[in-house]
Amino acid sequence: xxxxxIEAHQLVKKFPARLGTGDKPTESTPTQPKKRSLWPFRKKxxxxxxxxxxxxxxxxxxxxxxxxxxxxxxxxxTTIRMLCTLLEPTSGTARVNGFDVxxxxxxxxxxxxxxxxxxxxIYWKLTGRENLEYFAALYHIPQAIAKKRVDELIERMExxxxxxxxxxxxxxxxxxxxxIAKALLARPPILLLDEPTLGLDxxxxxxxxxxxxxxxxxxxxxxxxxxxxxxxxxxxxxxxIIDTGKVxxxxxxxxxxxxxxxxxVIRLEVTGWQEYIxxxxxxxxxxxxxxxxxxxxxxxxxxxxxxxxxxxxxPKLVESxxxxxxxxxxxxxxxxxxxxxxxxxxxxxxxx
Amino acid sequence: xxxxxxxxxxxxxxxxSDLRAFWAIARREWTIFKRYPSWIIALLIWPLIFPMMYxxxxxxxxxxxxxxxSVFTQTTGANNFIGYIVVGTTVWMWQNIVLWDVGFALRxxxxxxxxxxxxxxxxxxxxxxxxxxxxxxxxxxxxxxxTAIEFGLFFGVRLNxxxxxxxxxxxxxxxxxxxxxxxFASIVITAKEAHTFVxxxxxxxxxxxxxxxxxxxxxxxMQTIAQWLPQTYMIHGMRAAAFANASLAELWPDLQALLLFxxxxxxxxYLLFRWMxxxxxxxxxxxxx
Numbered sequence: 001x002x003x004x005x006i007e008a009h010q011l012v013k014k015f016p017a018r019l020g021t022g023d024k025p026t027e028s029t030p031t032q033p034k035k036r037s038l039w040p041f042r043k044k045x046x047x048x049x050x051x052x053x054x055x056x057x058x059x060x061x062x063x064x065x066x067x068x069x070x071x072x073x074x075x076x077x078t079t080i081r082m083l084c085t086l087l088e089p090t091s092g093t094a095r096v097n098g099f100d101v102x103x104x105x106x107x108x109x110x111x112x113x114x115x116x117x118x119x120x121x122i123y124w125k126l127t128g129r130e131n132l133e134y135f136a137a138l139y140h141i142p143q144a145i146a147k148k149r150v151d152e153l154i155e156r157m158e159x160x161x162x163x164x165x166x167x168x169x170x171x172x173x174x175x176x177x178x179x180i181a182k183a184l185l186a187r188p189p190i191l192l193l194d195e196p197t198l199g200l201d202x203x204x205x206x207x208x209x210x211x212x213x214x215x216x217x218x219x220x221x222x223x224x225x226x227x228x229x230x231x232x233x234x235x236x237x238x239x240x241i242i243d244t245g246k247v248x249x250x251x252x253x254x255x256x257x258x259x260x261x262x263x264x265v266i267r268l269e270v271t272g273w274q275e276y277i278x279x280x281x282x283x284x285x286x287x288x289x290x291x292x293x294x295x296x297x298x299x300x301x302x303x304x305x306x307x308x309x310x311x312x313x314x315p316k317l318v319e320s321x322x323x324x325x326x327x328x329x330x331x332x333x334x335x336x337x338x339x340x341x342x343x344x345x346x347x348x349x350x351x352x
Numbered sequence: 353x354x355x356x357x358x359x360x361x362x363x364x365x366x367x368x369s370d371l372r373a374f375w376a377i378a379r380r381e382w383t384i385f386k387r388y389p390s391w392i393i394a395l396l397i398w399p400l401i402f403p404m405m406y407x408x409x410x411x412x413x414x415x416x417x418x419x420x421x422s423v424f425t426q427t428t429g430a431n432n433f434i435g436y437i438v439v440g441t442t443v444w445m446w447q448n449i450v451l452w453d454v455g456f457a458l459r460x461x462x463x464x465x466x467x468x469x470x471x472x473x474x475x476x477x478x479x480x481x482x483x484x485x486x487x488x489x490x491x492x493x494x495x496x497x498x499t500a501i502e503f504g505l506f507f508g509v510r511l512n513x514x515x516x517x518x519x520x521x522x523x524x525x526x527x528x529x530x531x532x533x534x535x536f537a538s539i540v541i542t543a544k545e546a547h548t549f550v551x552x553x554x555x556x557x558x559x560x561x562x563x564x565x566x567x568x569x570x571x572x573x574m575q576t577i578a579q580w581l582p583q584t585y586m587i588h589g590m591r592a593a594a595f596a597n598a599s600l601a602e603l604w605p606d607l608q609a610l611l612l613f614x615x616x617x618x619x620x621x622y623l624l625f626r627w628m629x630x631x632x633x634x635x636x637x638x639x640x641x
Contacts, residue, residue: 015636062359081636084472088633097359109474110363116472120465125384137376138473140369141362149362166387182469186361219357 004095005190005221006060006083011092013078013245017048052078054245055092060223062189065216067236068225069338071348075245076225077117080194083223084114097190110139113183117195121179124168128159128178131167132185139186146185153181173204180211190221197231209235229338239338243346256341263288264310265340269330270321273301280320281305286313291349300329306336306344363474373475377483385487395491399499400506403441406564407434407507428566432595435509439591440563442499443583446492447529447557451550454533457484458541468639478625481534489526496522513597520600521589524607527614528582534621538628542637557583582613 053075060066068076081087083096085105094101097111115121122131132153136146154163157177167175176196183191193212197205212235216222226232232239233253241249241256249256273292282290292303307313310333321328343349363369385391410433414420421433430436458480461467470480503509511518532553540546557563560574561583567575578584589606592598632638 078636081639086468086471086633086638087636106365106474109472110361110365111359112472114469114472116468121469123380123384123464123466125387126380130380130383134376134380135469135473137373138470138475139361139363140365140373140474142364142369143372145362179469186363187357188361189357189359 004059005062006096008056008058008094009092011053011056011094012090013053013082014049014051014090017050051245056247062221063219064237065222065224065235067232067239068242069232069239070242071227074242076242077194080192080225084112084192085109111188112190112192113188114192115179115183115196117198122167127164127166129163131178132181135182136185141186149185153184157181173200193224195225233338241342248345257336260336260341260344263306265334265336266305266307266310267332267334268303270301270303270328271299272326277320284316289343289347291343293349370476374479374483377479378486381484382487395495395498400502402445403438406437434507435595437564438503440587443586444557444563447583448554450529450533451536453488454485455536455540458537471638477629481537485530512595513593517593517603518590521593524610525586528610528617531614531617531621535624538624542628561587582610585609
């Protein structure tokens, strides 16, 4: 048995460009295709390949929560899909619970409980209980054990009162709880949770995070992908930051934040933001990175800057912003978060 | 890092586990089927509507006094033209429903979003198609029984042969009909769309297999094509068993052809499924809508 719960070595996944992979990198790497049509009358245009995952190395210890943090399209879901055997790597190797994801796919599936992003992984025309009984059979759990396990999980997920109602009548949070119960049915040593709190209301997301922390206490190894930095920060023992298919940083949350400890993060709220102001501020010697994001409110922008010397840069900021109808509404100097680490590493925001 | 959890899951692999998974898939499909109540109406009305189109055309062509029917009897050797038509149209509807139902089984799962969560389990993946077939055979048996009852009640159609031999021909038809459905299921999941193929196959059955006329009426080249379609033997065999009082020996050529076609289509269906499964792992097409 391998020392690691999950190991990946130089994992690469390429897709033909015309495929909507659902997880395309924003800056894909087009490469030449290996094959050309041999049919002489039909000249095929050479297809570009998108590299969704580009040489990912991972070593996840047993019993830890490992967060894979990155923006949409960074390669998180493709990595998860390779680890849970839905996708075959183009090159590289991966082992889950000591089993090779290509050669021993069935053993890998037996070792895993997987929650994929999106809530339609269960049958809406079945009840919560029927769903769990069905998946218990698919995971080869003996009948007597399955019955007890289903009851136990229904109780644990607080679904007891509505376990015999059709899932189509459930709230999003309840459906997600059924999907998680499904992943836990066979009591697998390793859990892959792909964006588990996506689409949940704040209370449901908080409850789910508590559950994930409990599962770690029970000994599950958890690989969690998310683009919510607070979630990764709060739950993960270690975090891998992934962007354009590569792990660009890997450390504990504290270790990652220490990387920009010397820097100060200035958070501004501005109305009437113009891109040329951003260019001007980026040109200041004291500013190392700047990201501006439009907020939900009309014409309100959040601008994040990193600086080595906020005292020196503040007057210049105020002067540069307060012109041509642009107004500074709010300003804070804050402790660096994981998102600031991400901005520091990539020059862009997590939710871009 | 200390862990308290066993590195093994609760799952116990083995033949019995696979069998239970197959049963769970069949039961799931049946439960979902029952929760769309419109199936009862479809099951009662469809067996009548489609054959009626041909029966009424035959009545119109046979003249007001029905004198033209003697020509039909002379050509086909069948005394009961309604029974003759009903057998042909029922086989056509059977194949048509299987193509839409079994053929689109995986695609429907994919559209529902549940295919990947099934695919993540260690169950033998061909079970997802086999399990879907169980309830389908039950509903088709009900469909055929309702056809027999309705035409018996409303049109006075009576069997003139052994119902057991008719059942035997039906059983021998299952591998070919469902093998074709399995092959379709893999094509549909790969191409995402296969309506054209369904229209083509059912068109071929309609024209070449003699659903309302004897194949001997067709030109030679069309008869040659008809020989390569299992539905030709299903229709011929079922008519002979149900209305011509044929013996097992007389039915044997049809049964033999059906079993051979069944072996071919089941093998092809399974091979295409394996091909689709491997391709899906390479391209990720299982998760794409």
